[in-house]
Every structure is written in structure tokens, then in C-alpha cells.
Amino acid sequence: MMTFDEIRTFCLSLENVIExxxxxxxxxxxxxxxxxxIPETYHINVKLTPKDQDLFSLPNKSVIYPVTNKWGxxxxxxxxxxxxxxxxxxxxxxxxxQIAST
Numbered sequence: 001m002m003t004f005d006e007i008r009t010f011c012l013s014l015e016n017v018i019e020x021x022x023x024x025x026x027x028x029x030x031x032x033x034x035x036x037x038i039p040e041t042y043h044i045n046v047k048l049t050p051k052d053q054d055l056f057s058l059p060n061k062s063v064i065y066p067v068t069n070k071w072g073x074x075x076x077x078x079x080x081x082x083x084x085x086x087x088x089x090x091x092x093x094x095x096x097x098q099i100a101s102t
Contacts, residue, residue, distance in 0.1 A: 002086050004037060007044065010090065011035060014097050034100035035093060042082035046096035048075045056092055060084065064092070075099075 002010075011017055011028040019028055025036040025045075036045045045067060048056065053075050057064040063083045066072030081089055 001082050001084065002089055004042075004044075004081070007035075007037070007081065007089075007093070010093065011097075014094075016101070017097070030097060030101040032100040034096040042080055044079050044081055046077050046079060046092060047099060048077050048092070048096055049099060050075050052095055052099075053077045056088075056095075060088075 008019065008026075008028075012019060014030070016030045017028055019026060021027065022033060022036055025038050027033050027037075028035045032047070034047050037043070050073070053066060053072075057066070057077065060083075063080045065078055067076040067078055077092075079089070079092065
């Protein structure tokens with residue numbers, strides 16, 4: 001399982017990604033924000049399409065689930081990253097990055 005520092009390193013290794021605060025959260029963006037993290041938690045939020053959100057959450061609904069408001073309907077997804085294997089987490093982050101980069 002990845003730590004948040006490892007997630008940060010991975011995000012910053014992606015082309016044209018910057019880290020910049022977004023309100024009380026750490027945020028990573030290329031053209032748009034694709035991942036946010038509330039400090040001192042094991043939760044990240046990523047921006048997926050609603051279809052990708054459904055696909056990724058299907059086998060892990062207690063670990064990957066829509067944000068509980070209108071943002072969740074738009075694809076914003078909460079991930080309990082300390083409960084998820086690295087391969088799936090990286091795949092989700094890469095998907096969010098690709099969406100934000102187009």
C-alpha cells in the first residue's frame with residue numbers, strides 16, 4: 001500500500017503536473033485538478049468520468065466510492081488509499097490524470 005508521500009512523488013512524476021493548495025487540501029493538476037488530499041488522512045479524491053467511477057468502485061465499494069454530494073455525480077471519487085493495492089491505485093490516478101490533461 002502506498003503512502004501519501006509515494007502518491008505525491010508519483011503524481012509529480014507525470015508530465016506537466018504541479019502541486020498547489022486547493023482550499024484546505026493538497027491538490028495535483030495538469031490542465032485541471034485530478035487529485036486532492038486532506039492532510040493527515042488516508043483519503044484522496046480523484047476526478048473520473050461517471051463510467052470510470054462505476055468500473056473502479058464495482059469490486060471495492062467500501063474503499064472506492066462517489067463523493068457524497070453533487071460532486072460525486074460528476075465523477076469525483078473518494079479512495080481510501082491505505083486499503084488499496086498499488087497497481088489499482090496507480091491505474092486510477094493515471095486515469096484521472098488523463099482526464100484532467102485533455
